[in-house]
Amino acid sequence: MSLPSDQLIQIAYIAAIALFILALKWLSSPATARHGVLAGEVGAVLAVAATLTESGVIEYRWIAVALAVGAAIGVPLGLVHMTAVPQRTALSHAFGALAAALVGGAEYYARLPHLTRFEMGEISLEVIIGSLTLTGSLIAAGKLQEILPQRPITYRGQNLVSLLVLVAAVAVAVALVIRPEQTRLFPVMVMVALLFGALLVTPIGGADMPTVISLLNSYTGLSAALLGFVLNSKVLVVAGALDGSSGFILSVIMCKAMNRSFSNVMFGAFGQVQAAAPGTKEERTVRSASAEEAAAILASANTVIIAPGYGMAVA
Amino acid sequence: MWSPEGGHKARSYFAPDEPVKEEHVPSDFISNLYVFVLAAFVGFEVIRRVSPLLHTPLMSLTNALDAIVVVAGIIIAGRHETVISTVLGAAAVAAAFSNMVGGFLITDRMLRMFKRSKPKQR
Amino acid sequence: MLELYDALSKKGVEVKFGIHPVAGRMPGHMNVLLAEADIPYDKLLDMDAVNPEFPQADVALVIGANDVTNPAARSDPSSPIYGMPILDVDKARTVMVIKRSMSPGFAGIDNPLYYLDRTMMLFGDAKVFVGDIVRELGAGH
Known part of the structure; x- marks a missing residue:
């Protein structure tokens, strides 16, 4: 048998x-x-x-071409220098989210006449999260690569603007759920979600990037898991859930390590907070030493603990 | 890949003309939710034990695993139903596969660098 | 970096690395960079593991890190980073900080660590300075 x-x-x-x-x-x-x-x-x-x-x-031709293209992009990205790993990671979040959003879009167009409202809701949610993760990750990668300014970019009322954009995306999604056959609304929803992703990450400064990358990791996983719901594919649900929980755990660790909350990272651009900090600027004495003295002390020590920061890494 | 599971006709790809509009929560959704919740718990427990030493490889590895989205792209591009779904599916295959290849490659490169100190004094 | 580690290990000095979770630009990034520099991974300790060891350490050498070693996070409630977990480098017998200048770090917060009596500031480029120390270690004795 x-x-x-x-x-x-x-x-x-x-x-x-x-x-x-x-x-x-x-x-x-x-x-x-x-x-x-x-x-x-x-x-x-x-x-x-x-x-x-x-x-x-x-039909295998398209698949073969796509696999070749994917390998052609993936191999160089797998061979970057170790200091560039954060950018690479952000970029791969973007690719993961892009793939999930594309499949969601393809599903929408393929199933259109028979789409139930429930399915439309799943697809909308999946595509919104995929799209915002795509642009958010691209911005994060740009900041890490120093193409974009590392400093938080802020303006008055930005949280309100971002919130309104998110509300707009949800509103379009709701309209689509009510009337899935309104095909013109679908690209609108994608554009608005893309915009929201960009707005979400632009104000966040370089020091918060470890948290942001982890959070985007978690979104990428979530979009893959949602895609699994849309397609009724358990393997996607599981892979997405694993990726999502990994990103979530890392975000929590990063937030704890910086003594900040999620909302603080996402909505309170770093850098602003300390603007008021200087104040007491008393002159205090500092002892400085030469390499020779330092070497002598190090040589006579029993245990030395080195605390490295990113400044060392570049060296 | 989805149609054989449970044989829900309403969701079957290969009989797209049959489905009727169902407005209640489909049972597929509930079973997927079970899987999701269980997987999230397993993931949480397993990943919590990953040494902080390896958090960067962890992220690149989960990225590569997440690239399993490629199978969805393959099915959509391979069904070759409409031009738009084929093109979108193929693009998804390219994006996801680049993650799969790149993610495994860089994770392995990183892990190869982690070496134990040579057995010597102490 | 490996040269410093080797030079000290050769002299029988026990060298460990204390890694703050947000060191580097993504979770765990610093570990990867040090592993790439051929530092054995059993010498890389995360914050919770290394903090109890600082009081027994003769020297804490801070290279290119700032806010994550700032004792104000423990003691000064008015500091913007108050409450943030830090590496307790100030509990070591001697603290050495390699730094380009006194300018505050990324977050623009003054670091009281630099004014402690047992802190030695080593001004200069991290790479050059580490190179100098290694040369001195090799030359002397």
Whole structure:
């Protein structure tokens, strides 16, 4: 007795999910971490191979071209210098969100005449989160690459403007849920969400980038999970949930490390707060020393703890 | 990939003419929600144990795993239904696959650099 | 960096690294950079692990870090960073800070650490200064 191929594909997906979870588990120690990468790779290959045998897939040329293009972009991005890893990560959040938003859009157009309101709601939410993560991540990458100014860019009433843009995006989404056949509204919703993503990250300063990257990580995961809901695909739901919770945990750690709350990072641009700080500027004495003296003390020490900052990393 | 699951005709891709407008919450949604909540908890517990040493590789690895969105793009582009869905699907495949390739590559490069100190004094 | 680590280790000095969670530009970035510099990962300690060790340390060497070592975060409720967890470098017997100048860091906050009696300020470019120290360590003794 043999299984129908559809069920084999499902089994491949389940194996992929198990491998993904193992991959993350092995990442708990540097000694086993590389097995984790291997497990992830095997899982991904398994899932992609299974999908290619899916009976609904009849046209391979586009897929082949797209895979080649993806590899051509991905390989150089995988070989960047280690100091550029944050930019690369932000960029890959952008790609992940882009992919999720594109699939959401394709689903909308493909299913259009038969779309239920519930499905429309799922798609709208997914596309909004994907779109705002896309532009938000691009801005973050620009700031990290120092194409855009690192300093927070702020203006009066910006939180109000951002909020209004978000409300507008939600309003368009609600209109679409009521009347899914209003195809003209769909691009409008995407544009407004893109705008919101840009507005959200532009005011955030360079010092808060670790938090922002983590948060965008979490959004990327969320958009993938929502896509899983839209497509009724458990493998996407699980991968998205894993990515989302990872991003969420990291954001919480980063916020704690800076003693700030989410809302503080998102809505109170750093840099402004301290403007009032100077005040007491008394002259105090500072002891300075030469390399020679420093070397002598270091040489006679038993234990030395080095506290490095980004300034050292560039050196 | 989605149609075989549970065989919900209303959501089946390959019988797109059948579905009727259903206004109640579909049962697929509930089962997906189960999966989501359980996966989020598993993810939370597993990832909490990841050493802070490896938070950067963690992020690049989850990025690569998240690139599994590529399978959705493959199905949509591969079904070749309308021009627009094929183009959007193919673009999604390219974007997601770049993450998959790049993410695994850089994660492995980073992890290769983490070395234990040579067994010596102490 | 590795040269400093090697030069000190050769002299029997135990060298560890204390890594603040937000050091670098994304979570865990500093660890990757140090691993790239061939520092063994068992010498990289996160903040919770390293803080109890500062009181026993002879020297805390701060390189290119500022706000995350600022004791005002512990003691001064009026400081904008009050309450932020920091590396307790000020509890070490001697503190050395390599820094380009006295100018405040990114967040523009004055750091009382620099005025402590047991703090030595080492002004200069981090890379050059570390190079100088390594040369001195190699030359002397």
